[in-house]
Amino acid sequence: MSNPATTGTSPSLLARLEAMTAPELRRLLVEHLGKRKLGLYWESDAIARDAALNADIVLPRQHPELGHRAADMAADAPHRNLIIEGDNFDALRLLRTTHAGRIRVIYIDPPYNTGNKDWVYNDRYVGANDRWRHSQWLEFLYRRLTLARDLLAPDGVLLVSINDENRAKLELLLDEVLPGRRIGSLVWRTRDTTSAKDRNFSDVHEHVLVYGNEGFSFNGSEKTQRKYKNPDRDPHGPWNGDPLTLAFDRFDRPNLYYPLHDPKKNRWYPCDSNRVWAYATEDRVTDSSSLQSETMEEWIRREKIIFPDEEETRTWNTLDELLAAIDAGDVPVTPKRKRPLLTRDTPDLDFWVGKTIGFGRPLFKKHWKDLRSHTNPLGSWIARLTETHDDEDFTSLRSPQAGEGTEVIQEVLGSKVFQYPKPPTLIRNLLRQATTPNDIILDFFAGSGTTGQAVLELNAEDDGARRYILCSSTEATAKEPDKNLCRDVCAERMRRVSAGYAGKPGYSAAQGGEFAYLTLDRFSPADLPFEASTEHALPLLGLRLAQALPARASGDVQHIARAGDCDILLCTQVNADSIDTLAQWAAAHDVVRIAVYSERPESLTEALAARSVEAACYGLLDVLRQGQAGGRA
Numbered sequence: 288m289s290n291p292a293t294t295g296t297s298p299s300l301l302a303r304l305e306a307m308t309a310p311e312l313r314r315l316l317v318e319h320l321g322k323r324k325l326g327l328y329w330e331s332d333a334i335a336r337d338a339a340l341n342a343d344i345v346l347p348r349q350h351p352e353l354g355h356r357a358a359d360m361a362a363d364a365p366h367r368n369l370i371i372e373g374d375n376f377d378a379l380r381l382l383r384t385t386h387a388g389r390i391r392v393i394y395i396d397p398p399y400n401t402g403n404k405d406w407v408y409n410d411r412y413v414g415a416n417d418r419w420r421h422s423q424w425l426e427f428l429y430r431r432l433t434l435a436r437d438l439l440a441p442d443g444v445l446l447v448s449i450n451d452e453n454r455a456k457l458e459l460l461l462d463e464v465l466p467g468r469r470i471g472s473l474v475w476r477t478r479d480t481t482s483a484k485d486r487n488f489s490d491v492h493e494h495v496l497v498y499g500n501e502g503f504s505f506n507g508s509e510k511t512q513r514k515y516k517n518p519d520r521d522p523h524g525p526w527n528g529d530p531l532t533l534a535f536d537r538f539d540r541p542n543l544y545y546p547l548h549d550p551k552k553n554r555w556y557p558c559d560s561n562r563v564w565a566y567a568t569e570d571r572v573t574d575s576s577s578l579q580s581e582t583m584e585e586w587i588r589r590e591k592i593i594f595p596d597e598e599e600t601r602t603w604n605t606l607d608e609l610l611a612a613i614d615a616g617d618v619p620v621t622p623k624r625k626r627p628l629l630t631r632d633t634p635d636l637d638f639w640v641g642k643t644i645g646f647g648r649p650l651f652k653k654h655w656k657d658l659r660s661h662t663n664p665l666g667s668w669i670a671r672l673t674e675t676h677d678d679e680d681f682t683s684l685r686s687p688q689a690g691e692g693t694e695v696i697q698e699v700l701g702s703k704v705f706q707y708p709k710p711p712t713l714i715r716n717l718l719r720q721a722t723t724p725n726d727i728i729l730d731f732f733a734g735s736g737t738t739g740q741a742v743l744e745l746n747a748e749d750d751g752a753r754r755y756i757l758c759s760s761t762e763a764t765a766k767e768p769d770k771n772l773c774r775d776v777c778a779e780r781m782r783r784v785s786a787g788y789a790g791k792p793g794y795s796a797a798q799g800g801e802f803a804y805l806t807l808d809r810f811s812p813a814d815l816p817f818e819a820s821t822e823h824a825l826p827l828l829g830l831r832l833a834q835a836l837p838a839r840a841s842g843d844v845q846h847i848a849r850a851g852d853c854d855i856l857l858c859t860q861v862n863a864d865s866i867d868t869l870a871q872w873a874a875a876h877d878v879v880r881i882a883v884y885s886e887r888p889e890s891l892t893e894a895l896a897a898r899s900v901e902a903a904c905y906g907l908l909d910v911l912r913q914g915q916a917g918g919r920a
């Protein structure tokens with residue numbers, strides 16, 4: 288990618304420079320010269336800005352007929368899961384006013400910029416030969432990611448699927464959006480058959496890039512105690528024999544290279560010249576305060592060093608005998624690779640003459656109780672469900688056989704209505720590692736809704752109450768103006784999965800077997816007071832105050848949320864009836880106070896004061912207007 292300021296001379300850039308004053312130009316130059324040179328540059332000034340970027344205000348509109356209520360859901364229970372139809376730039380602008388800092392996991396599988404017209408920029412598919420294809424893709428994602436990062440909780444994480452071809456660009460972009468937050472990437476195998484690329488190279492893997500806020504860590508998995516036993520009834524409990532060596536050679540750590548003595552059996556053990564002993568010997572320590580751990584002798588006194596009980600031993604009475612044994616390979620060897628521990632190059636060979644030499648290896652008695660952590664961290668390699676990894680010290684995520692995503696869509700919806708959905712098993716496994724049971728998970732490139740299904744499956748598995756927010760576009764084009772992927776594939780899938788499909792049981796309300804369906808309306812700020820309505824205010828307030836969509840009640844007073852001893856209400860019509868309802872609300876609903884949103888907060892305050900009801904009254908227009916600008920200036 289090149290920097291427009293050095294290579295591009297687009298008319299808009301030139302016009303901007305022409306219009307600048309000398310001090311402004313000087314400031315720009317200083318800024319430019321002082322700018323970090325390492326990183327990603329793309330022609331953001333040369334391409335037409337994302338048309339989604341404007342000063343309009345986006346408000347939600349709920350469509351109860353397109354949502355789904357679980358069979359066991361109380362009539363007044365709010366929706367906790369959301370499907371939002373439309374451009375995700377708008378959805379993110381809305382969510383930034385309702386869910387800032389509240390999302391634990393954002394998982395996205397954005398269009399991969401394959402050149403196969405897989406994404407739309409300014410209402411136009413971007414094809415392989417588009418001159419600005421890569422820059423447009425980066426700009427498109429940059430705008431959305433800068434909004435999305437504000438949604439992440441302090442312990443939140445962003446997980447992004449990407450193919451190998453675009454991984455480097457996307458990773459640099461994410462470094463820019465979330466500096467210092469890169470945790471790593473996971474790799475999984477996507478296909479079993481060749482992708483038939485040229486040059487005899489077949490690309491069969493994809494990545495999941497991981498960027499987390501400071502408080503985030505993967506769950507890992509509990510270490511098993513399988514290897515820890517207590518054959519000697521040690522009062523400190525079960526233990527395992529750990530290697531007693533460090534990954535340094537004798538030249539790096541000469542002081543840790545020494546013959547080890549078992550004082551009880553009077554046997555000697557040669558040190559591995561490639562892996563020295565883990566603890567210093569008192570013979571060579573001049574200042575014990577500089578040691579980070581106990582000495583080897585101290586560990587031996589504390590019976591923490593396990594010398595082999597049954598082992599071969601030898602005594603060579605002369606140096607010649609020893610040299611003959613070395614030449615015959617009849618000396619102690621390393622446990623795995625069987626490298627000789629005594630060679631003709633071993634310093635001070637005479638030392639080993641006349642002593643009893645043990646052929647086994649001493650180990651360190653590592654007690655289960657003393658482990659720094661009883662959790663295995665998550666490894667970056669995603670193994671196949673069928674692969675076995677017995678001796679790993681890390682948790683391995685699992686991916687299913689290729690094709691699971693499409694098979695599941697076919698099973699749920701009866702046909703392959705969506706190309707390249709992700710396998711639910713993979714997403715479920717990622718979420719099992721990245722979430723706790725009450726988290727909110729957002730996917731703003733939800734496509735067919737795989738993430739939603741994975742959330743429900745995981746909830747059923749561990750009794751969780753995770754919630755999902757899925758944003759999906761209609762994918763309507765001039766050729767297919769009536770196409771509505773969000774409604775007909777994503778929401779339809781979630782409806783069938785929630786209710787139960789192909790003989791599988793559905794999900795309860797607690798498990799998340801429900802959702803509200805929202806579309807987004809755009810308003811210019813000037814038109815807002817005339818065009819926005821309570822249709823917009825109710826979902827907006829519900830999302831903002833309770834991150835849930837209140838069930839619609841009859842009458843002019845609507846309950847939005849409860850905060851401690853206060854009920855938050857929306858009054859859609861200020862009239863005698865609604866004032867009556869409000870005046871009696873606190874007593875009828877066992878709360879101390881009420882807060883009321885309405886179009887006429889002053890009149891309401893007065894009317895309620897006249898009835899000796901103390902209420903905090905707020906104007907709806909201010910709520911509707913509240914900050915939605917997005918993207919960089």
Ligand SMILES: C[S@@+](CC[C@H](N)C(=O)[O-])C[C@H]1O[C@@H](n2cnc3c(N)ncnc32)[C@H](O)[C@@H]1O
Pocket residue numbers: 373374375376396397398399405406407692705707708709710731732733734735736737738758759760762772
């Ligand atoms: C790679 S697919 C995601 C597939 C998804 N992970 C699944 O398993 O079904 C990317 C999706 O992003 C959608 N998309 C592209 N641009 C979008 C936008 N601006 N807003 C919302 N969705 C968009 C595309 O329509 C496509 O369905």
